[in-house]
Amino acid sequence: MTVIPVEEHAERVRGTSVKWGALPTLVTDTAVPVTIAPECTPERVAVPLPGQPGGSVDALLRERAEATPEAIVLVGGSVTLTARQLDARVDRMARLLASRGVGPSDVVALALPRIADYVVAIFAVMRTGAAFLPLDLTHPPARLRELLADGGAVALISTTEHQGSVLGGGRGPRVRLLIDRPVIGAVLDGVVAPPAVADAAVSGPSSADQPAYLIYTSGSTGRPKGVVVGHRGLTAMYYNHLDEIFGPTERFAARGRLRVAQTVSFAFDMSWEELFWLLAGHEVHVIDDRARLAPAALVAHYREVGIDVVNVTPSDARGLIAAGLLQGAHIPALVLLGGEAVPPDLWTMLREHPGVLGYDLYGPTEFTINALGSPVSASPTPCLGRAVRNAHARVLDSSLTEVPVGATGELYLSGDGIAIGYHDRTGLTAGAFVADPYSPDGRRMYRTGDLVRRRPDGGLEYLGRTARLGTANDIVAEYDTPLLGREHVVVLRDGGAEAPLFCVYPAGGFAWQFLPLAGRLAADRPVLGLPLPSLDGAESPTAVIDETVERCIAAVRAEQPSGPYHLLGHSFGGNVAHAMAARLAAAGERVAFVGLIDTVPLTACRPA
DSSP: OOEEEHHHHHHHSTTOOOOOOSOOOEEEOTTSOOOOOTTTSOOOOOOOOTTSTTOSHHHHHHHHHHHSTTSEEEEETTEEEEHHHHHHHHHHHHHHHHHTTOOTTOEEEEOOOSSHHHHHHHHHHHHTTOEEEEOOTTSOHHHHHHHHHHHTOSEEEEOTTTHHHHHTTSOOOSEEEETTSHHHHHHHTTSSOOOOOOGGGGSOOSSTTSEEEEEEOOOTTSSOOEEEEEHHHHHHHHHHHIIIIIHHHHHHHOOSSOEEEEOSOTTSGGGHHHHHHHHTTOEEEEOOTGGGSOHHHHHHHHHHHTOOEEEEOHHHHHHHHHTTTTOSSOOOSEEEEOSSOOOHHHHHHHHHOTTOEEEEEEOOTTBSSOSEEEEGGGOSSOOOBEEOTTEEEEEEOTTSOBOOTTOEEEEEEEETTBOOEETTOHHHHHHHEEEOTTOTTOOEEEEEEEEEEEOTTSOEEEEEEOOOOSOTTSOOOOBSSOOEEETTEEEEEOOOSSOOEEEEEEETOOGGGGHHHHHHSOTTSOEEEEEEOOOOSSSOHHHHHHHHHHHHHHHHHHHOSSSOEEEEEETHHHHHHHHHHHHHHHTTOOEEEEEEESOOOHHHHSOO
């Protein structure tokens, strides 16, 4: 920041009638741009564009099939695909879509269980130039239909069993590709040739700013928001990970090709982490929803398979570590964390463990997957780290001036990863994606609403949320502490004399969905989150509740040994909360409150 004497400044301002005199005061020259922290705004690195080698996710998949055609890259249950087989299956599905008129500017919804073909469908849609809309089959059918309609999907990839959850007897998209139909399966398996279409129709994106996917936020603050993300950020993120994460992990593990566990819901952009590993030539194992129910069984499976990389939320990491993830003859070389703030004890555990690397990634849905990252070895305490490749992270005050080192401000993000905007919501887009005053060419930056502190070492420390200014649908709750983890619970707000509110969040969901509520409740009531596994619809919901309720009750009683209990459940979590209340009451405990949000009876969740 430049500081000049008033007299010198007066000389610059000619034509004024004010006599400045010989004043000793110093002022800031507001015409001089503010100095930006170089660690938060790294120099731009060239990233290939569509049409160039490695210039898109589709190009990277084709090149992987050419480079290591016989290497296994995808495992899902009993299905194992080499790079060549995956690319060929993607191409056949893409030609099925293109022959039905699917192409650039279209949206294709994916309503599939957690199988290898979910990955195939993602790449197939992008090969046509269209954008994919991932749906989570554990959500209530009404929500799935809402997202399908709001997203304007022209096509649906699903199965005979699961399409009912999405369509509900309605008209739905004009194109329906049911992969379990024999005629479709024969094409995908290569028994029957795919329809003849021009190669240009299955050549991938033609522009880096072409939409790649449409993904919805939780909707905890009102109508769900669909975020449109382009290819530019995906490609930049791949090359960032190649240098910052994959290379260091490969050298640390010294095991050659690594096996990577895929447990994240495909409806959450964090699931892209594993797909990047696949594109880099590693072996990705899609773990089905049933296997995700029991951490102990999952850890045993990891040992049997030899999993080298896991990508989980901090709360899920706790459960896996308690089940022995970091014990035994074979442990993962890398634990990737995201989706929640990392509690200090977990950070320290990973930092001090000699046999594993830890890496934390931060990024809102509105910025392609990740904006900041940090190896746990780089900081003794939890830290969001530094900007990823071709991303700029600015910590600004209310006047959009950068705060000094040690100060707190709101985090703004810009660069290759910034989303295109919110689907069909121009007003909301204008409020969240604002003009970047530091950009020489009029680009935008995303206002995250997150409070961070600039550390002397160049890293950013997460502090919580700030009030959002703008539209009524923005988050307006404020809270002062990040998410913390305890055994089997996530602390949304700690402390207070009142009995805690236990929030059972959706299957496959995350604790932060209840953060706006925590900020609105009386300050003397703690708010704790109880995570649930995801369901694939194959097992009985009643059986799942029977397995889950006891675990949740045990976690509740560990925090609060006796009533009165206060329970709140969202979506499928509402069914669990209701069952918990019934079981606690039957045991003679007092249940003072049971709240259900967006919950439907289990019978209504089953396909007709």
